[in-house]
Amino acid sequence: MSYTVAAAVAVLAVLVIDLFVTRTRLVCTLRWWLSYAIIAAFQLLTNGWLTGRSIVTYRPDAILGGGAVRFIGDWRLAYAPVEDLGFGFALVLLTLIVWSRVGGRERR
Template sequence: MPEYTLMTIAGMLVIIGLELFVFRSGIFSRAKYWAALTICLAFQCLVDGWLTKLSDPIVIYNPSQFLNLRFPWDIPIEDFGFGFAMITAVLMLWQWQLNRSQKGPE
């Protein structure tokens, strides 16, 4: 399996595992999380689409390192998994810290 694809899948699984079994911030059950993720990924489409367009790419990927499946606007699908992992990690840690501060000192 190509390296970028493998690292993207691993990153997604690690973040999901951390949320479900370690931090338990509860973001996956919140509509606000899914709305924020949708908004971020929509803007990712615009920026990533411009950066990776095959007609005049700014960012060039080594074809042997990813699946070479692109959707939409020539965006490698791995970029969405990587974006999911980054956004979820930040929001998960933010919500976890907020939950801890609302509990008070232990």
Template sequence: MPEYTLLTILGVIAVVLLELLWARTGIFRTATYWLAMLIVESFQIPVDGWLTKLSDPIVLYNPEASSGIRFPWDIPIEDFGFGFAMVTLTMMLWHRAERRESPEAAE
């Protein structure tokens, strides 16, 4: 399996397991999280599409390092998994730190 594909899959699995087994912030059950992900995707698609378009790419990917599946507008599908893992990890850690610092958590 290509490196970028494998690392993306491992990253997504690791972040989901980290949330479910350690952080337990419950973000996957909140509308706020899914709205944030929708906002991220609404910006990621046009920007990433412009950066990776095969007709005139700004960012080049080694074709041997990814699955080769590109959707939409020539975006490597691995970029979506990477983005999911990065944003989810950030939000999860933020929520966990916030919960630890709140006075209600000490009770």
């Protein structure tokens, strides 16, 4: 499975969990999108540092675009492949879904 396919599956799976399984519907709120914008900015800074300096590398055949490390373009944003944003989205959303569900049970 390529990194691209794994990222797409992760995003779709977490959206299904949010909207249909737990029905937390975080992605339907402005609070989620404002929070995610802040997180994504720091994710791009971190990923950009790691991939721009070749501390972390990706197999060119496993990601969209090629193997050239560019600041922007060729399916890269701040040096990192766009798939990293998908994984970040899925990880943060799943964490907040669980946090919402567990926190809700503790209040009851």
